[in-house]
Amino acid sequence: MSAVSAPTEPVVRVSDLSVRVGTVEAVHSVGFELAAGRRTGLIGESGSGKTLTALAVMGLLPDGLSASGRAVYREQDLVALSEAELCRLRGDRLSMIFQEPLSALNPVQTIGEQVAEPLRLHRGLGGRESLARARELLERVQIPRAAEKLGQYPHQLSGGQRQRAMIAMAISCSPEVLIADEPTTALDVTVQAEVLRLLDRLVDEEGATLLLITHDLPVVAGLCDRVLVMYGGHLVEEGAVGEVFDSPRHPYTLALLESIPSLDQELPSGRFRAIPGAVPGLGQFPSGCPFRNRCPRATELCATMPALEGEGHRAACWHPAS
Amino acid sequence: MLLSVVTPADTDQRRPAVSEVLAVTEPDVESAWRRRSGLNPSLIAGGILVGAVVLTALVSYVWTPMDPTHVVVSDRFRAPGQGGHLLGSDALGRDVASQIMAGARNTLLVGMVTVVIALLVGVPLGGVAALYRGWAEELVMRLSDLVLAFPALLLAFLFAAVFHASTLTAMGAIGIAFVPVFARVVRGAGLQVMEQDYVTAARTFGSSTLGIFFRHLLPNVASVMIVQGTIAFAIAILAEAALSYLGLGTPPPTPSWGRMLSDAQNYLAQSSTLALWPGLSIALSVLGFNLLGDGLRDLLDPKLVQRIPPQ
Ligand SMILES: Nc1ncnc2c1ncn2[C@@H]1O[C@H](COP(=O)(O)OP(=O)(O)O)[C@@H](O)[C@H]1O
Ligand code: SF4
Ligand SMILES: [Mg+2]
Numbered sequence: 001m002s003a004v005s006a007p008t009e010p011v012v013r014v015s016d017l018s019v020r021v022g023t024v025e026a027v028h029s030v031g032f033e034l035a036a037g038r039r040t041g042l043i044g045e046s047g048s049g050k051t052l053t054a055l056a057v058m059g060l061l062p063d064g065l066s067a068s069g070r071a072v073y074r075e076q077d078l079v080a081l082s083e084a085e086l087c088r089l090r091g092d093r094l095s096m097i098f099q100e101p102l103s104a105l106n107p108v109q110t111i112g113e114q115v116a117e118p119l120r121l122h123r124g125l126g127g128r129e130s131l132a133r134a135r136e137l138l139e140r141v142q143i144p145r146a147a148e149k150l151g152q153y154p155h156q157l158s159g160g161q162r163q164r165a166m167i168a169m170a171i172s173c174s175p176e177v178l179i180a181d182e183p184t185t186a187l188d189v190t191v192q193a194e195v196l197r198l199l200d201r202l203v204d205e206e207g208a209t210l211l212l213i214t215h216d217l218p219v220v221a222g223l224c225d226r227v228l229v230m231y232g233g234h235l236v237e238e239g240a241v242g243e244v245f246d247s248p249r250h251p252y253t254l255a256l257l258e259s260i261p262s263l264d265q266e267l268p269s270g271r272f273r274a275i276p277g278a279v280p281g282l283g284q285f286p287s288g289c290p291f292r293n294r295c296p297r298a299t300e301l302c303a304t305m306p307a308l309e310g311e312g313h314r315a316a317c318w319h320p321a322s
Numbered sequence: 323m324l325l326s327v328v329t330p331a332d333t334d335q336r337r338p339a340v341s342e343v344l345a346v347t348e349p350d351v352e353s354a355w356r357r358r359s360g361l362n363p364s365l366i367a368g369g370i371l372v373g374a375v376v377l378t379a380l381v382s383y384v385w386t387p388m389d390p391t392h393v394v395v396s397d398r399f400r401a402p403g404q405g406g407h408l409l410g411s412d413a414l415g416r417d418v419a420s421q422i423m424a425g426a427r428n429t430l431l432v433g434m435v436t437v438v439i440a441l442l443v444g445v446p447l448g449g450v451a452a453l454y455r456g457w458a459e460e461l462v463m464r465l466s467d468l469v470l471a472f473p474a475l476l477l478a479f480l481f482a483a484v485f486h487a488s489t490l491t492a493m494g495a496i497g498i499a500f501v502p503v504f505a506r507v508v509r510g511a512g513l514q515v516m517e518q519d520y521v522t523a524a525r526t527f528g529s530s531t532l533g534i535f536f537r538h539l540l541p542n543v544a545s546v547m548i549v550q551g552t553i554a555f556a557i558a559i560l561a562e563a564a565l566s567y568l569g570l571g572t573p574p575p576t577p578s579w580g581r582m583l584s585d586a587q588n589y590l591a592q593s594s595t596l597a598l599w600p601g602l603s604i605a606l607s608v609l610g611f612n613l614l615g616d617g618l619r620d621l622l623d624p625k626l627v628q629r630i631p632p633q
Contacts (some may be wrong), residue, residue, distance in 0.1 A: 084530070090527065
């Protein structure tokens with residue numbers, strides 16, 4: 001695969017991507033690239049526009065929301081693609097794992113039927129064959145007694161097992177790009193680490209390109225190569241994980257890092273400090289820099305939106321920290 | 323309200339939020355379980371009555387006491403029990419019991435064809451409205467308003483005028499009158515289903531809109547459709563009887579309860595019981611299907627968007 005010879009070649013190139021909720025713009029022309037075989041973390045507080053960005057890339061925005069701009073996957077602009085063409089790609093070349101596995105599984109269909117579905121749709125496997133594959137997949141995601149679980153319903157599985165089943169569905173066709181939207185947020189703390197380890201291993205085995213959305217910064221530090229920071233629907237900082245976490249430029253990234261109750265000495269601060277104020281609702285961010293009402297460094301200049309600037313490590317701030 | 327179709331709880335006006343649906347769903351699972359565990363009285367009574375009508379219709383294919391269409395003028399207006407006529411004979415000397423039995427076939431045929439027409443047209447229309455929204459939904463909803471505003475009786479007159487009045491025109495008119503009911507129920511349930519995360523997840527894994535219709539929407543509305551279908555069946559029986567009574571339904575000589583009733587009316591002086599039998603048959607079968615619908619409603623609880631399958 002060309003990804004091996006040229007590891008930085010982007011599989012997905014997002015540019016000028018905006019999402020509107022009715023007439024309000026919720027995501028403001030974000031641009032980033034997902035390098036082949038690399039893992040990119042997408043962080044930011046709740047309400048920063050992470051999920052909307054991911055849904056827009058997948059062409060899955062709910063009714064009433066619309067995307068503009070480009071999200072190019074292998075010469076195809078996902079934003080402009082028809083639903084039929086997206087159906088062919090989704091679940092096969094592009095896949096996604098959701099935050100809440102219970103609601104993402106149909107309560108009245110067996111686990112086997114659901115895990116087998118992508119294989120039926122994209123590989124044309126018949127009932128028996130696809131169920132046999134579903135069983136292998138459940139074993140691969142380490143669900144105990146996989147054969148028995150095939151005939152069970154989602155509510156009969158534990159939260160961790162349900163998320164494993166979702167992961168099995170997502171990787172069933174060996175997708176090139178996998179988006180995981182807070183895959184462990186809804187799980188017990190004790191199983192979060194296991195599920196992340198599983199995800200880590202599978203992404204490795206499949207050579208997939210991962211976009212991991214989370215607000216757990218240590219997870220990004222441990223799993224990802226690059227990190228994107230979003231706030232107020234803007235991409236505010238981007239760079240290699242080491243650089244961004246060691247020397248954050250954007251005051252928001254700095255604040256995020258400082259808000260971690262840190263046991264990890266690699267992180268820049270041992271203190272624990274909450275970011276003052278709360279994330280404003282949609283359309284209630286200040287004009288100019290969206291962080292300016294919470295930012296300790298804000299000046300009059302910040303009433304104008306700064307551009308995302310820098311080489312490799314970029315930040316959108318008039319008064320960057322380092 | 324001879325032929326007006328009653329729209330069930332109008333799902334049209336508001337679109338409940340997912341949280342709302344879930345809030346309603348949780349406690350209902352409990353009560354659904356409790357009800358599911360026992361057969362309720364409506365279900366039993368309705369089942370018996372409907373079973374009796376079905377059995378009568380089936381038996382009539384192989385056996386009736388006499389030929390239901392055989393005219394014996396000398397044998398007119400026999401009282402029940404006389405001359406071998408269990409329920410008496412009519413103005414042309416035909417055996418009433420045999421006609422009632424054969425009439426059950428017509429009644430069931432009308433009910434079934436009507437409900438099938440309503441389902442075959444209404445369910446896809448409602449599905450399209452829920453799945454595609456936009457102008458398709460607008461069109462479906464306005465069309466269904468139009469049909470709802472147009473009395474089925476007028477439609478039946480129209481059909482009878484254009485074609486010949488027959489069982490088919492009656493079934494067509496009643497069936498079309500029911501289409502909006504089914505379309506609206508499917509659309510309402512469909513809108514709720516489309517908001518579920520598992521539909522987004524299904525799309526994420528490549529399900530097409532058609533796939534979502536069959537795999538997620540239909541199973542979810544199946545129980546509502548069974549209940550609505552049973553109730554529509556009852557109304558269709560009544561409607562066909564009414565149309566036949568007005569001469570817009572089943573033409574002679576095919577035995578029909580509605581026409582027997584209208585014929586009997588002319589001879590109330592000669593035989594007071596002649597109107598009793600078809601009237602009773604209509605009343606009991608309509609009651610039976612209504613009770614069955616109520617019983618099924620309790621059993622299947624259509625309020626549940628997500629039914630928890632048995633362990
Ligand atoms: N379906 C929707 N309808 C209306 N507003 C929405 C919808 N989805 C998200 N939003 C709004 O868009 C903003 C960004 O949401 P989201 O992308 O979910 O944030 P995140 O995933 O970073 O927590 C939030 O203010 C949220 O309320
Ligand atoms: S642009 Fe101004 S307000 Fe925004 S983060 Fe930088 S310093 Fe703070
Ligand atoms: Mg989110």
